[in-house]
Amino acid sequence: MNITDMLSYGFMQRALLGGSLIAILCSVLGVFLVLRRLSLIGDGLAHVTFGSVAIALLFRLQSVYNTLAIIPIVMGCSMGILKLAQRARIFGDAAIGIVSALGIATGVMLASVAGGFNVDLFSYLFGNILSISTSELGIAAALFVVVIAGVATFYNDLFASTFDEELAKSSGIDTDRINTVLVLMTALTVVLAMKVVGIMLISALLILPAATALQLARGFKTAIVSAAAFGVITVITGITVSFVLNLPTGATIVITNFALFACAFGARTLLRRG
Template identity: 50%
Template sequence: MGNIIYIIGEILKYDFMMKAIVAGSLIAISSSFLGIFLVLKKYSMIGDGLAHVSFATVAMALLLNQSPILMSIPIVAVASIIILKLTETNNIDGDASIGLISSFSVALGVLISSLSNGFNVDLFSYLFGSILVISNFELILSVILSIIILLLIILFYNSLFAITYDENFAMTMGINVKQLNYLISILISITVVLGIRVVGTMLISSMIIFPTVTALQLSTSFKNTIIISIIVSVLSVLLGIFISFIYDLPTGATIVIVNAICFVISLIIGKIK
């Protein structure tokens, strides 16, 4: 136990580790809050679809020598709105519209990367995460946007809860369902973009889905599910960062593996209960 405390103390002496912990924890909390609304609405794969969109925007930003995060946020937000529009006005199922946008985005990203002589180191780090080299600007942006996301979720919590379980009932209560669906889509697009530094565009959807489905195995209450999801998500990020640093492993992949282990444990506990 003393050795573990000593190792943690040594790790926390590094400035880049502190930045990784702060940014990773905030994004974990944001993704956990949004995850339950997406999973229960059976719309969880939108995170994966928007992650593919962010791949194209990152490739475009690196080609134009611009900030990948600043360029990705508005474009990914527009893509999330397009997915909703396709679902609402063209009788296309949600998963189909996500598939259309994500496959097009991957193809576009590959074409753009080929213009810059293929997959360079920078693009690879955005594909699979590089939280240990997060910049001060990315940290500040993550803090600001994460706080905005949390405040909006808290402000519209009751309405979001209502549309998650029954949109028709929410409409009869006078709730603007369409507006809130757009709000969720924009918030998830921002979370996806922020998360590409943590686990990368290819793995960010796991931070949205894993903690929520893990929490659902252990809780029957909506609020308790959110709380457990946040605990699991933050714990997975912290353990993933420490383990990857100690054993020189890819941080993003390690965080996802820890999330997967937590899910398996929750399944076992659920079976026992």
Template identity: 70%
Template sequence: MTFLDIFQYGFLLRALAAGSLIAALCAVLGVFLVLRRLSLIGDGLAHVTFGSVALALFLRFQSVYATVAAIPAVLLAALGILRLAERARIYGDAAIGIVSSLGVATGILLASMAGGFNVDLFSYLFGNILSISPFELGQTAVLFVIVCLTVLLCYHDLFAIAFDEELARTSGIRVDRINAVLVLLTALTVVLAMKVVGIMLISALLILPAVTSLQIARGFRTAILLAVLLGVLSVVAGIVISFLANLPAGATIILVNFTLFLVSFGLRKLRK
């Protein structure tokens, strides 16, 4: 099989399209999350997604609609993390840990009640990008448009909060509202990204392209654009390599991401 033969398969084209859109979303949001030191929120929300999907499958939802059923719970969990950090005076990482452990415990309990882990639940845990349906591709495209428009409209506020939250607050920026928008968009992205790399690896898709671009970019907008480019490149390369070498797609995508990080780290050292 040659490289061009890949484009004859409809499921691969859907995987490439959905994976590229989700990688772009994760890269854009990841830059803001890394600078806000909220990068692990993706991991926490992924665990909540696990519990939500387990509940949807326990209630006999069809697999293709499990992501839709998980969205409300993950959105509430994202807001819950913010409220715990603000009202209960808990540090952000501790709030993420509380919500994350609750999501995992719920998922394990429901899986046990349902008679154990089934194939559908494992596909969400470890990713199955080649099984993305046209419906899920449509979901991803809609979310991509929503996130891009929101970031464009709130760009200056997001930029200010990313570097100095207190200064942004004293400048009249509605910090609480912008924080809520950021975590809600992240929650939606996490729900869709679980089919790309799996619940266990979502945080890497949020963190690695952002951290890689911040190693070598000389400006904030350049960092965002470079993160998008690296994220999309890693997904496309990961899917192609995994298909040709018969490897797990999600894990391959993350390893390509890590390789790009090592290259950028080496370039930064050489530049110094």
């Protein structure tokens, strides 16, 4: 099967478009999260998403309504992580761990009540971008616009807070508001990424393109653009390879991302030695 034949399928067109949009969001936000040492927030929110999915499945909601129901829950929990870190006098990774444990425990409990782990829940755990519907693609496109607009609007403040939060605060930047914006945008992105690589692999899609870009880029804007490009390339490559070879799509995307990161790391090492 050649590329033209593959692109003739509607589900492949939706998968490639939706996957590309979500890859850009994960990659752009990933640069901020990696530099701020908050990359594990994706993993924590993924576990919260597991609990939210279990709630949606318990009430037998359709797929598109699952996404709409999950979004406010995950956004609320992202705020919980932030408030715990600010007010409970614990480090960010501990706050992520607390909310993550609560999310996964709630998910297991509700999945048991709903009748156990079924095929639907399995697809949420490991992703199924090839099954993305037109409605879900519309939601992804709308949230893509929201998140990119948020990054563009608060770019200068996000940049300042990323490199020196205390200096940003003393310069008059409302860092609490910026942190809130960042975690809420991350929550939206995590919900979307669930369809691409699944709950278990979301953190990889947030971390690897950003980490790859940071190996090669010499400026912050260059890192963001490079991360977005790497994210799109690896998602398109992963979807294509998984379709042709009949492999799990989410896992193929993550392995492709890691292969690109390994190449970038090797190139950087060689350049330093040279």
